[in-house]
Amino acid sequence: xxxxxxxxxxxxxxxxxxxxxxxxxxxxxxxxxxxxxxxxxxxxxxxxxxxxxxxxxxxxxxxxxxxxxxxxxxxxxxxxxxxxxxxxxxxxxxxxxxxxxxxxxxxxxxxxxxxxxxxxxxxxxxxxxxxxxxxxxxxxxxxxxxxxxxxxxxxxxxxxxxxxxxxxxxxxxxxxxxxxxxxxxxxxxxxxxxxxxxxxxxxxxxxxxxxxxxxxxxxxxxxxxxxxxxxxxxxxxxxxxxxxxxxxxxxxxxxxxxxxxxxxxxxxxxxxxxxxxxxxxxxxxxxxxxxxxxxxxxxxxxxxxxxxxxxxxxxxxxxxxxxxxxxxxxxxxxxxxxxxxxxxxxxxxxxxxxxxxxxxxxxxxxxxxxxxxxxxxxxxxxxxxxxxxxxxxxxxxxxxxxxxxxxxxxxxxxxxxxxxxxxxxxxxxxxxxxxxxxxxxxxxxxxxxxxxxxxxxxxxxxxxxxxxxxxxxxxxxxxxxxxxxxxxxxxxxxxxxxxxxxxxxxxxxxxxxxxxxxxxxxxxxxxxxxxxxxxxxxxxxxxxxxxxxxxxxxxxxxxxxx
Amino acid sequence: xxxxxxxxxxxxxxxxxxxxxxxxxxxxxxxxxxxxxxxxxxxxxxxxxxxxxxxxxxxxxxxxxxxxxxxxxxxxxxxxxxxxxxxxxxxxxxxxxxxxxxxxxxxxxxxxxxxxxxxxxxxxxxxxxxxxxxxxxxxxxxxxxxxxxxxxxxxxxxxxxxxxxxxxxxxxxxxxxxxxxxxxxxxxxxxxxxxxxxxxxxxxxxxxxxxxxxxxxxxxxxxxxxxxxxxxxxxxxxxxxxxxxxxxxxxxxxxxxxxxxxxxxxxxxxxxxxxxxxxxxxxxxxxxxxxxxxxxxxxxxxxxxxxxxxxxxxxxxxxxxxxxxxxxxxxxxxxxxxxxxxxxxxxxxxxxxxxxxxxxxxxxxxxxxxxxxxxxxxxxxxxxxxxxxxxxxxxxxxxxxxxxxxxxxxxxxxxxxxx
Numbered sequence: 001x002x003x004x005x006x007x008x009x010x011x012x013x014x015x016x017x018x019x020x021x022x023x024x025x026x027x028x029x030x031x032x033x034x035x036x037x038x039x040x041x042x043x044x045x046x047x048x049x050x051x052x053x054x055x056x057x058x059x060x061x062x063x064x065x066x067x068x069x070x071x072x073x074x075x076x077x078x079x080x081x082x083x084x085x086x087x088x089x090x091x092x093x094x095x096x097x098x099x100x101x102x103x104x105x106x107x108x109x110x111x112x113x114x115x116x117x118x119x120x121x122x123x124x125x126x127x128x129x130x131x132x133x134x135x136x137x138x139x140x141x142x143x144x145x146x147x148x149x150x151x152x153x154x155x156x157x158x159x160x161x162x163x164x165x166x167x168x169x170x171x172x173x174x175x176x177x178x179x180x181x182x183x184x185x186x187x188x189x190x191x192x193x194x195x196x197x198x199x200x201x202x203x204x205x206x207x208x209x210x211x212x213x214x215x216x217x218x219x220x221x222x223x224x225x226x227x228x229x230x231x232x233x234x235x236x237x238x239x240x241x242x243x244x245x246x247x248x249x250x251x252x253x254x255x256x257x258x259x260x261x262x263x264x265x266x267x268x269x270x271x272x273x274x275x276x277x278x279x280x281x282x283x284x285x286x287x288x289x290x291x292x293x294x295x296x297x298x299x300x301x302x303x304x305x306x307x308x309x310x311x312x313x314x315x316x317x318x319x320x321x322x323x324x325x326x327x328x329x330x331x332x333x334x335x336x337x338x339x340x341x342x343x344x345x346x347x348x349x350x351x352x353x354x355x356x357x358x359x360x361x362x363x364x365x366x367x368x369x370x371x372x373x374x375x376x377x378x379x380x381x382x383x384x385x386x387x388x389x390x391x392x393x394x395x396x397x398x399x400x401x402x403x404x405x406x407x408x409x410x411x412x413x414x415x416x417x418x419x420x421x422x423x424x425x426x427x428x429x430x431x432x433x434x435x436x437x438x439x440x441x442x443x444x445x446x447x448x449x450x451x452x453x454x455x456x457x458x459x460x461x462x463x464x465x466x467x468x469x470x471x472x473x474x475x476x477x478x479x480x481x482x483x484x485x486x487x488x489x490x491x492x493x494x495x496x497x498x499x500x501x502x503x504x505x506x507x508x509x510x511x512x513x514x515x516x517x518x519x520x521x522x523x524x525x526x527x528x529x530x531x532x533x534x535x536x537x538x539x540x541x542x543x544x545x546x547x548x549x550x551x552x553x554x555x556x557x558x559x560x561x562x
Numbered sequence: 563x564x565x566x567x568x569x570x571x572x573x574x575x576x577x578x579x580x581x582x583x584x585x586x587x588x589x590x591x592x593x594x595x596x597x598x599x600x601x602x603x604x605x606x607x608x609x610x611x612x613x614x615x616x617x618x619x620x621x622x623x624x625x626x627x628x629x630x631x632x633x634x635x636x637x638x639x640x641x642x643x644x645x646x647x648x649x650x651x652x653x654x655x656x657x658x659x660x661x662x663x664x665x666x667x668x669x670x671x672x673x674x675x676x677x678x679x680x681x682x683x684x685x686x687x688x689x690x691x692x693x694x695x696x697x698x699x700x701x702x703x704x705x706x707x708x709x710x711x712x713x714x715x716x717x718x719x720x721x722x723x724x725x726x727x728x729x730x731x732x733x734x735x736x737x738x739x740x741x742x743x744x745x746x747x748x749x750x751x752x753x754x755x756x757x758x759x760x761x762x763x764x765x766x767x768x769x770x771x772x773x774x775x776x777x778x779x780x781x782x783x784x785x786x787x788x789x790x791x792x793x794x795x796x797x798x799x800x801x802x803x804x805x806x807x808x809x810x811x812x813x814x815x816x817x818x819x820x821x822x823x824x825x826x827x828x829x830x831x832x833x834x835x836x837x838x839x840x841x842x843x844x845x846x847x848x849x850x851x852x853x854x855x856x857x858x859x860x861x862x863x864x865x866x867x868x869x870x871x872x873x874x875x876x877x878x879x880x881x882x883x884x885x886x887x888x889x890x891x892x893x894x895x896x897x898x899x900x901x902x903x904x905x906x907x908x909x910x911x912x913x914x915x916x917x918x919x920x921x922x923x924x925x926x927x928x929x930x931x932x933x934x935x936x937x938x939x940x941x942x943x944x945x946x947x948x949x950x951x952x953x954x955x956x957x958x959x960x961x962x963x964x965x966x967x968x969x970x971x972x973x974x975x976x977x978x979x980x981x
Contacts, residue, residue: 013897013898013899046890097894454874454893455874457896457898458870458873458874458896459870459898460898460899460900462898463898464898485863486863517874520874520875554861555813555860555861555864555865555868555940555943556726556858556859556860556861557726557727557729557813557860557943558811558812558813558816559727559811560723560724560727560728560804561728561729561730561731561811561813561816561817561820562728562730562731562735562751562816562820
């Protein structure tokens, strides 16, 4: 087992990168990505500048929900390799200073899991209470159906046990019964299995739904939080405090806040409502949606962190917007009905933004500068496209585009054997959009992303600082200060597609010198009067505000250097 | 007295005949430039030291002045000792750059003093710094005695210092000199020193004096002395306090000068170091001073900030100078956490060696190369302070010794790439 020397709160400074093993690189030529292939591409990730890889489910599974239907928690899916291959990958990642967390579905299993098979087949056996069984489908009526496009009820009849079983997601994903202490211990054993191998943590899937209670929405219940705290305490006690638990709780910020506890539950949780509002602000060309959602974002414990993202492996979820906002989002970003899925839009970043390089960079700018740890979805760093006609969310899970060679350099297999076809359309096809070409082009999106990530890594403020929004009169300009310790950063972004002027009230920083962080250009000192800037279409600045004395102070060693 | 008959003929740079000072057994060399404020104290120490420790021994002062306008040479003349004055070349660039580190034309000044001392037939020459008023008469004795009564040819000082004084010496100069020349010296660029007659004869007639002077000359002297089989000693002195109007404390300038001198010696005098293997300590006199460790106001955060600005702004130069893996490792140092900032020994050594190679092969304009090293030095210094500030003096010394060993251990890396 390899481990990195670790500050406990490493995740606060980290840039995450979300990877589907099957989609990244095929190492054995069977048309499906695997750990051998992924290991061979670690140098690319290191050069990109990310700190932590988040692996989508990699376990034994019938793959009816892309691995979120786990049938064997202790195995690697044979298509991706073996546990030994995983260990080799993990050690190689650690050798490069990269951490790795993995998705873990704690709420449910596949109906193929031996626990479920035993539970349905032996009503008096040891697994009889591993799942939530009921003779009626009338219980918990206040719990909403999440996958409204495919499921009509949260109960499904099992003809073997002759009872209904509870599932918040697909009917082939029965929910585990967390009122059963043996289930909790079994899930902890699963975690131990991977943490013993050096894994740096888990992204815990669908955590609000662990416990059911009559008369409630069966979401975010106190009993659920108690179980999650128990998980954290055990992991912290057995492995020290540097293993990360990241919550997937697609809830409003005030509800997600509870998942941080008093710093004793999850260290990180996704900030779901921010993401659609970034797109909303961009399309409306005004800052209000972004400022508003942060105004309604509660303070979290000091050791905790928000996870920010622009896109991920799921649809761009619009659960956390109003009906009016959702209608506008569909209008703005999903003109083809095929692009909609559940309450969301199944598209990648670049197609969502019409492949407009300026807007892609602007949203990435915000991703990397707003409070939280950014999570980049694989392929978005090169502006990969999607294929909404592949069904479900497969359109955003196509093979990584490495080069202009056959199968985008992803696999030597015959084209028909690929787990999904590569993107081939004229705009986003692999011949036009690939890593090799962008590596060679200094001005490519990939190289721009590398520079942005490097700039973010140059300051602890991004991961640890507070935020203060400025209120310039021009509503198309988003401007905010990030402060941590003695360092202050000023971020200014033009949400408009037209050039914009702005006057910023920075009087309290009078005499300070703004140094642009991406190019190193020193801007005129800030006067006591409003500071005037002009920004090009969707342009942005990252400034470090250097005090007048920053260049003149002593290090304390000059008097006797030699 | 040396066996060789002294030459009474003065060198061209000395206007007066040497008879006024000959014969002499002890020569005291003082290099000056605008040191009127401090030179009287130095003169008094010389007078008292000779009287107390070397009574009755014939002695003479040799002064090489770089063109002072503040009566420094006249103040020296009031010592009552026989005095030989000389003038030497002071490159206009160095004089125009005042304040800078040291006497303009230091190399030429040293050569002049050595030449005169040798011609006077002195058994030993002691060099004293005109802008170090903390000098005591014991310094004179401790520097000279090993030359006059033991077998020492070159005696270098080791000062009582705070552990974070002399970071450039401790973190770069001393460990690199250890790896290059095979001797573990505390103060390879000394300012003060004592030399034996036979070493003076050897150096005064050497045709390979470095052209640029400054630190290159001191390092060349040390290297030539060691390579020539002469005996190098150290002697422990007290605290060294500098009072100068002409020395700069501008950090980038000092770093560039010191590093430039070191690289110049490596570049031009490969015979002095390419074949040298393991290092050894040198004989020392006096009681070693334990470094002071009381807290001092160091701005580590600012040092790391400077390192980060280097990462941000100097990548285009570092990419050319550093080996790809070294560059990658340096970039990886840029962690947001100040308290956990680290710059490991092995990486530091590789960075220094890559810069030496880059200087040797002129991969970028040399002045740019030398100045772009400054953020690396500050990063290394910050890491050293962070690693030692809660530890005792012995642990600090051990950390420095470990760094020195790393320079030695990785010398093959340098040799493999040096042609």
